Amino acid sequence: MAEEVSSQMNSLSISETNPSSSATISLVSGDDIVFKVEPTIAKEMETVQSFIDETDGKITTIPLPNISSHDLPYVIEYCEKSIAGKITKEFEAEFVKKLNNEEVKELFLAANYLNIKKLLDFLSQVIADRIANKSVEYVRRYFGIENDFTPEEEAKLREELAWTFTGVDPDDEDEN
């Protein structure tokens, strides 16, 4: 535990000792970890770039309170590959293999928040693949959504959409 704290302090103090390096952009995760990235990476993140542009590049420390230090490295990795023009089917397959359902959702929300179009498109496809041909109950569990229909409303919908219940995949165990 103590080690964890000291490593966090380390990463924070690095940014403090070198605050004037305008070459890099500091992204601060919701749990206060600083990630230093090249300005080209920031350009991939439209939300971050607009922060920078609106202040004529004088702001180089960007707080991202909605993104955890667990998710941010994935986002940065994807952006790096994207800049290098190395987003291949193989890379995407490997990338997504590392992610469980919860992480995919979190990254999707992060990509939406940061407005990274390519990552958003890619993750939309990933989520779509994971909910394709699944049951209503599975989709609810997948997204952690409460059923807010009344029994009457739900029965009516199920009757109207009875045709969608044939040939649905059996609910497999959630990965989480």
Add this chain to the structure above:
Amino acid sequence: MTTDIKFSYIKKQNTHFQFHFMNPKFPNTLTLNHMASCSNIDTLPEDCVSKILSYTSPKDACTFSMVSSTLQSPANSDTLWRTFLPSDYDHILSRTLNPLTLQPSSYKHLFYSLSQQPLLLDKGNISFKLDKCSGKKSYILSARELSITWSNDPMYWSWRPTTESR
């Protein structure tokens, strides 16, 4: 050059944050509203959910509309159902015998009409329908319209009415 920036977060409701950047070098406080900062999928903007669903199928979108009332709107949206229609759907519709029978109120409605009732195209010699589950196009062609070698020669082909034919 070091820029001294202080920022504070003001928590608005549960999901939306507002940032205030207070910088001595800038007289005006820079305020950015982050509407996109959402905590869960059902609080995402509708177009985001529609985008995910556009990578699925009409059947999956229908399943999704039963998940919760908040997701009904993106699952039934015009943006989404337009993507399930064939890209050349307006050209197909322009070839119908009786275009007046189709007066859809939404793209979803149009999709449903096209998947329930076959549409007669090109003077009635082609029947067109969408597959309800996948949205794929299906055509039924008139046998009389086909060019078949020796079709006029009763030695090889004969015309026999079948119950399924129109």
